[in-house]
Amino acid sequence: MLEQLQISLKDALEKLQLPSDNIKIIKSNRPDLCDYQYDGAFKLAKLMHKNPLEIGESITEELKQGPYKEYYQNISCIAPGFVNLTLSNKFIIDQIKLMITKPKYNITMPKKETIVIDYGGANVAKPLHVGHLRPAIVGESIKRILKYMNQSVISDVHLGDYGLQMGQVIKGLLEQNIAISNIDIKLLDNLYPLMSSRCKIDEELKKECSMITKELQDGNELYQKYFQKILEVSKKDIKRIYDYLNVSFDLWNGESDSYKYIPSLTNELLANNLLKESNHAMVIDVSKDDDKLQIPPLIYQASNKAYLYGTTDLATIFARQQNYHPNKILYVVDMRQNLHFTQVFRASQKLPSTKNIELEFLGFGTINGEDKKPFKTRSGNTPKLDALFKEAKEIFIKQKEENKNLSDQDLDKIVNAIIKFADLINQKEKDYIFDLLKFSLVNGKTGPYILYTYLRVKKIIPNITQTVDNLKENIYNEQDRDIYIKLLDLDNIMQNAFLGRSPSSIANYLYELCVLLNAFYEKNHMNNLEDKEKKVNWSHLLNLATNIIETLLDLLDIQIPSKM
RNA sequence: GUUCUAGUAGCUCAGUUGGAUAGAGCGUUGGCCUCCGAAGCCAAAGGUCAUGGGUUCAACUCCCUUCUAGAACACCA
Numbered sequence: 001m002l003e004q005l006q007i008s009l010k011d012a013l014e015k016l017q018l019p020s021d022n023i024k025i026i027k028s029n030r031p032d033l034c035d036y037q038y039d040g041a042f043k044l045a046k047l048m049h050k051n052p053l054e055i056g057e058s059i060t061e062e063l064k065q066g067p068y069k070e071y072y073q074n075i076s077c078i079a080p081g082f083v084n085l086t087l088s089n090k091f092i093i094d095q096i097k098l099m100i101t102k103p104k105y106n107i108t109m110p111k112k113e114t115i116v117i118d119y120g121g122a123n124v125a126k127p128l129h130v131g132h133l134r135p136a137i138v139g140e141s142i143k144r145i146l147k148y149m150n151q152s153v154i155s156d157v158h159l160g161d162y163g164l165q166m167g168q169v170i171k172g173l174l175e176q177n178i179a180i181s182n183i184d185i186k187l188l189d190n191l192y193p194l195m196s197s198r199c200k201i202d203e204e205l206k207k208e209c210s211m212i213t214k215e216l217q218d219g220n221e222l223y224q225k226y227f228q229k230i231l232e233v234s235k236k237d238i239k240r241i242y243d244y245l246n247v248s249f250d251l252w253n254g255e256s257d258s259y260k261y262i263p264s265l266t267n268e269l270l271a272n273n274l275l276k277e278s279n280h281a282m283v284i285d286v287s288k289d290d291d292k293l294q295i296p297p298l299i300y301q302a303s304n305k306a307y308l309y310g311t312t313d314l315a316t317i318f319a320r321q322q323n324y325h326p327n328k329i330l331y332v333v334d335m336r337q338n339l340h341f342t343q344v345f346r347a348s349q350k351l352p353s354t355k356n357i358e359l360e361f362l363g364f365g366t367i368n369g370e371d372k373k374p375f376k377t378r379s380g381n382t383p384k385l386d387a388l389f390k391e392a393k394e395i396f397i398k399q400k401e402e403n404k405n406l407s408d409q410d411l412d413k414i415v416n417a418i419i420k421f422a423d424l425i426n427q428k429e430k431d432y433i434f435d436l437l438k439f440s441l442v443n444g445k446t447g448p449y450i451l452y453t454y455l456r457v458k459k460i461i462p463n464i465t466q467t468v469d470n471l472k473e474n475i476y477n478e479q480d481r482d483i484y485i486k487l488l489d490l491d492n493i494m495q496n497a498f499l500g501r502s503p504s505s506i507a508n509y510l511y512e513l514c515v516l517l518n519a520f521y522e523k524n525h526m527n528n529l530e531d532k533e534k535k536v537n538w539s540h541l542l543n544l545a546t547n548i549i550e551t552l553l554d555l556l557d558i559q560i561p562s563k564m
Numbered sequence: 565g566u567u568c569u570a571g572u573a574g575c576u577c578a579g580u581u582g583g584a585u586a587g588a589g590c591g592u593u594g595g596c597c598u599c600c601g602a603a604g605c606c607a608a609a610g611g612u613c614a615u616g617g618g619u620u621c622a623a624c625u626c627c628c629u630u631c632u633a634g635a636a637c638a639c640c641a
Contacts, residue, residue, distance in 0.1 A: 030585080160641060210639095293636085339637065
C-alpha cells in the first residue's frame with residue numbers, strides 16, 4: 001500500500017525535476033492532520049538551495065493535478081514544509097477489497113530462502129524452568145512469521161545433550177548406584193543441581209566429571225547406555241512442556257548429533273591451516289585487528305581432548321550445510337551468549353564449506369523478578385514451568401465467577417495467551433519483569449484482552465451475503481475509518497516483523513487494532529441497521545479485522561478459546 | 565579493568581534509518597449500561613526524555629563528558 005503512495009510521489013517529483021529515489025513516506029505522527037506524511041522537502045530544499053515550504057507546496061500542487069490524485073482526499077503543505085496526505089475513501093475501499101480478495105491480505109512477500117532456525121535449546125538432564133520460556137515462545141513465533149512470509153523453514157530444537165552436565169549427572173548416578181532402568185525425571189531434576197553445585201566447590205570432582213564427559217564422547221559403552229536413557233527420559237519431559245506450549249520442531253537434534261561430523265570438519269580445518277595449539281588445547285583464532293574487545297579464540301578441543309560447545313556448534317553448522325544447504329541460520333538464544341556466537345560465526349566464515357551461510361544471532365533478554373534480577377520464587381528457587389502454568393490458571397479463574405465453568409481446553413489456551421502475549425509484547429532483546437497478576441488481566445495490553453475483544457466482535461458480524469464488489473466507497477464515521485487505516489498498515493507491520501525478526505511489532509499492532517474495535521463496538525450497533533449499504537461495508541470490515549486477528553494470533557502461537 | 569547494552573509519567577514500557585504538540589498500559593480521579601458481552605468505553609491529572617556539552621533548519625533519536633544499573637570477557641553451556 002505504501003508502495004502506491006511512493007509511486008504517486010515519485011511521479012510528482014519527476015515532473016518537478018527533483019531527485020526521486022529513496023522516497024520515504026511514513027505514517028503520520030499527527031493523525032489529527034493526516035494519515036501519512038512526507039518529510040523529504042527539507043532534504044530536497046537543501047539540495048536545491050531553495051525554501052522547503054516552496055518545495056513542499058510545489059509537490060503538493062503537482063500531486064493534486066497528477067494521475068494519482070484520486071488516492072487522496074486531501075493534500076496539503078504545512079510550514080515549515082511537511083507534506084500531509086489524507087487518503088480518499090475510494091483508495092481506502094479499493095485497498096480493502098484487495099486485502100479481502102488476494103491471498104494473505106495482499107501482503108508483499110519477500111524472496112524465498114531456506115532458513116534453519118535454532119531455538120528452544122533445552123538442556124538434557126536439566127529441569128525446565130522459567131528461563132526456557134523465552135527461547136520457546138520467541139523462537140516459535142519467529143518461525144511462524146518466516147513461514148507465513150513464504151520462507152522455506154527448518155526448525156531444530158538443538159538440545160544441549162553432550163556437555164559437562166552429562167558427565168556430572170552420570171557421575172551422580174554411578175555414585176548412588178542407580179540402575180539405568182530406575183532413572184526418571186524426578187531423579188534427574190534433583191541430581192543435576194546437586195552435582196552442579198558440588199562441582200563448583202570440588203575441583204577434583206569437576207575434573208572427574210569432565211573426564212566422564214570426554215569418555216562418553218569417545219563412545220564408552222557404559223556411559224553411552226546411561227546417556228541414551230537420560231536422553232529418552234529427559235526428551236519425554238521436554239516434549240510434554242513444548243506440547244503444552246504448542247511449540248514444535250522439524251528436527252529434534254542435539255549437540256551429540258553433530259559429533260559424527262567432527263572428523264571431516266577437523267580435516268577441513270587442518271587443510272585450511274585454521275587449527276593451532278595453545279596451552280595444550282586446539283583453538284581457532286577468530287580475532288580481528290579492529291576489535292575493540294579482544295575476542296578470545298574458539299576452543300575447538302580442550303587440553304583433555306574433550307570437545308566443547310564451540311566445537312559442536314561449528315560442527316552443527318557444517319552438518320546443516322551438508323544436509324540442507326541453508327541460505328541462513330538463525331539462533332534464538334540468550335543474549336549472554338553473544339560472545340560465544342561471535343566466535344562460532346567468525347570460525348564458520350573462515351571455513352570454505354560454510355562461509356556463505358548467513359548467520360544471525362537473535363539474542364533475547366532475561367525474564368526478571370520485581371527486583372530486576374532473574375525471576376525466582378519467594379523461597380528463592382527458579383520456578384518450574386508446570387507450577388507457573390498452574391498458577392496462571394488459578395489467577396485467571398479467580399477473576400470472575402463464571403470462569404470456573406470454562407473447559408480445561410479453553411483454560412489452557414487462555415494460559416498460553418497470558419504467558420505468550422506478555423512475553424511477545426516486549427522486544428525480544430530486552431529483559432522484562434515477570435508479573436503473572438498483571439499478565440492475566442483482561443484490560444490493558446494482555447492476551448486475555450485480545451481474546452475478549454475478538455470473541456466480542458466476532459458475535460456481532462452478520463452473515464456476509466454480498467461480495468466485495470458490492471462495497472460502497474463510503475466511510476461512515478471516525479471509528480470505522482480508524483479501523484480501515486489501521487488495516488492498511490498491516491503490510492508495513494508484517495515487513496517489520498519479518499525483517500526485524502520481531503514478534504513484538506505484531507503483538508503491539510494486535511493491541512492497537514483491538515482498541516479501535518472496542519471503540520467501534522461501543523459507539524455503533526450492528527443489530528437493527530437500517531442502512532443496508534452500511535451493513536455490507538461494516539460486515540466486511542469486521543470480518544476482515546477478525547480474520548486478521550486470527551492470523552496474527554496464530555503467528556504468535558496463541559490459540560483462541562471457544563468462549564471466556 | 566576493558567567492551568557492550570540500557571536510563572523516557574508513581575510503576576511497567578512504545579517511540580526502527582533525525583521531523584510537527586514525546587505516546588500507551590497499570591495505578592489515581594471523574595463520567596457512560598430500558599439496544600449486539602461494562603472482563604468494555606470516554607475523559608482528566610501526571611514529563612527538565614539520567615547529566616553536561618556538540619552537530620543540524622530540526623535531537624528522545626547522531627557524536628563526545630560524567631553518573632547509575634545490567635551483561636560478557638580461553639578450556640561450563
